[in-house]
Amino acid sequence: MTLIAADATRSRALGLTGICLGFLVITLDATIVNVALGPIGADLGGALPAAQWIVNGYTLTFASLLLSAGVLADHVGSRTGFLIGLAIFALGSAACAGAGSLTVLIVARVVQGAGAAALMPCSLALVALSFPEAHDRRRALGLWGGASGIGLAAGPVLGGVLVAALGWRAIFLVNVPIAAAAALLLVRHVDETRRHAHPLDVPGQLLAVAGLASLTGGFITTGSQGWGATLTVALLVAGIAIAGAFVIVERSVAHPMVDPLLFRERTFSTAVAIGTVFNFCLYGAIFCLAVYLHRAQGLDALHTGLALLPMTAVTGTMAFLSGRLVSRVGEWRAIVVGLTAGTAGALLISLEAPGASTTALIPSTVLLGVTALAMPAMTALALSRAPRDRVGLTSGVFNASRQTGGALGVAVLGALLVSDGSSVSLRAAFMATAAAYATGVALALSGHRRERVGSLASATSPGL
Template sequence: MPAENATSAGPPSAAEPEPLSRRRRHVVLAVCCLSLLIVSLDVTALNVALPSLQRDLDAGVSGLQWTLDAYTLVLASFLMLAGSTADRIGRRRVFRTGLVVFTTGSVLCALAPSLGWLVAFRAFQALGGSMLNPVAMSIITNTFRDRRELARAIGIWGGTVGISMAAGPILGGALVHALDWRAIFWLNLPIGLLALVLTARYVPESRAPRPRRVDPVGQLLVIVLLGSVTFGIIEGGGAGWASPLILGAFAVALCAVAAIGWYEPRREEPLLELGLFRGAPFTGAIAIAVAAFAGLGGFLFLNTLYLQNERGLDPLAAGVHLLPMAATTLVFSPLSGQLTGLLGPRLPVLWAGTALTASGVLFVAGVAEDSLAGLFTAYVLFGIGFGLVNAPITNTAVTGMPRARAGVAASLASTGRQVGSALGIAVAGAVLAAGSRSAGWWVLVCCGALVLLGAATTPRSRRPSRARRPRERAERGSGQKRTTPHASGKHGRHRP
């Protein structure tokens, strides 16, 4: 049934859509996963194409970093705005707009005549991407009402990253081998068009009951902070870490942090809700997201150049070599969703940190570079760790919030991922440009260790959100009992 018919029974400003059938929920989940697929597939496939792009556009290491980080920076900068805007004007409306912009940006990237134009079009493409992932997660959160069903849906959502990793290197390598790197962007066109058609037909409209105001000052401060930090890291090796340009960039970043800390708490509805970070589980989830995706960004960047420039593999062979990591991510992402629903998020995070750290240690010790068996083991361990970490991050960050704030929470979690990816690429590229690949492997070890430490802040099991706790304490204090869905009659209580 078309989405328009599904929402016609109620006013368009309804806070939540009517409960959907099981089949309809699964179609909505598939549509949301398609959006994640094109965003993730674009990144994993493009990593394999970096050496080809480097030769075709005569780009240096910093040029390759900007090709990737222009996308992740814009994505990270606008995720929170996209999430809050979707909560305000409609999640399906913003989601469809994001699909149009992302698909158009992909076509422009495929037609880019030079490196500068490619970086600019990647930034435009990212504007569309910022309207996809957090909004899709908000749609999923508002579609799946049962907690365990939601955890399974998040696991499938995370498994989509595994699919993109499994298909991205092979597909990207095959396209570059048969055609060139531009074909990777053309691949987004049919997937984006399919997602648009399915969204129009199946995804219902939903929005938060109380619209949030726009925060242009906060948005500008976030852009300045992320841009100045990344610029300083990427250009520091070439310009000199003590040069006025780089010191100025980091000084601007510090000023932006101070301005955010002063300005945002004074707004009634800030873009960046610093109050959400008062809870250790939420803060820990964001920190884990930054560390895990910094490890992923650095891992893909370093290994793509290592396999093709050092081992002399062609793009297709390099993609095949990355398949063990991608396949294990594909297997362990939905498994992590199941484990999170049954055991809580802490154990998956603990196991993820252990596997990621062990993978980095194999690279640092030279085991991964000495033999194919060592390289295979390191890739499998990284895939296990990354596959396990995504579901508990999202579960802890999103499901601990009221549904009306799902867009904001999902946006912050997605922002943490993109910030981590940008920083991982920037740091790994900086140490590689300095002539030290081994230092890049140490970046992977540190990221894994940070995920491992983050397990201490992750709850053992799902806890009620802050919004529910005062009500539950009041009920216990007054001696009242919660009623079941079938309770009725003389007491006149209604369900919480």
């Protein structure tokens, strides 16, 4: 019996390793490309708006397809959905490496985003269902969040090294062997989950893609054409109108991709809002710093990655430590600590920005890395409110909100940068980042207070 239990534990650990590797590779791709934007632009052409589309072609597709991917996870089984996502992601990565034009590269990034969207909710669902006990699940989610931290931490440095040694195409080829290793571990050590038939919401999916693309495109065009340009206004107005239509459709269709009933649970709604703010700040800040270091400070890809290393190293460390912190102080406090550090770091960068040297910025960027304490904590909160037969859909909604925040962060904060990435515009971008982080802190404090009041009320109710 002891040997059987040991084998089962080992198999679960290897299965979790495969799940985390798959999550790591799609997180790695969200940051590794930032330090290569300069060399890509020199090779294929393109100004700052083009660089934003290289980043957001991936993030936007990732965000908009995550909702349907959650349904896929429930419909075909999470392991199958995970493997499908890995295969699409690897093919998209190979296409990026072989791209001969900026258009082809952006299209290939869209393919990568589609694969990442299929994989993400499946990874969360597999963790949740493989570790049903609350204590084991919390530890597994800590490791899962740590994999994300490693991806974020390794991206800029690994990207800089690969670009310097082999050229920018290598940053995409590195994904292929990692995806293959993840797939092998999954096939051998992770069981398929139960299938739940949920019809696909085609109108909702089309509206989600169109709305996010319009809003993101509108913010990106402000950088080149200004806020009052006809195209900018048209895209932003269209995005808002489509978002309204999306809400109406989701309230009226029989099987919505975003079930409005999920948002009646206030803890889940708060976790979703915090996730949106978190990725808005994280993705937008990394993009702005990479552009600033390359264009204003004149750093190449390798030195840009090294300049970001202290921040990303702390990000990875904090993501791993988050599990222990959550066990001691709870999810809400971990979120407050992380986002408060982000607020302080962003404020310091905004004050230092005029004429700031790379060395002067590094201590403040380290504070941004501490925000990773919030990642596993907010994920655990969201999943704790998921119905057992809707884990895929729930994780899809939660992660779609995060990736939507990431796409908008690159677009909005990128729009606050002038074309040369000067320090003046960096100040505006990080003032906005600090305000967003502070909003997240307020949301977490409100959620914590509400939960404490609810617990006290339950404890003092008669008959309990």
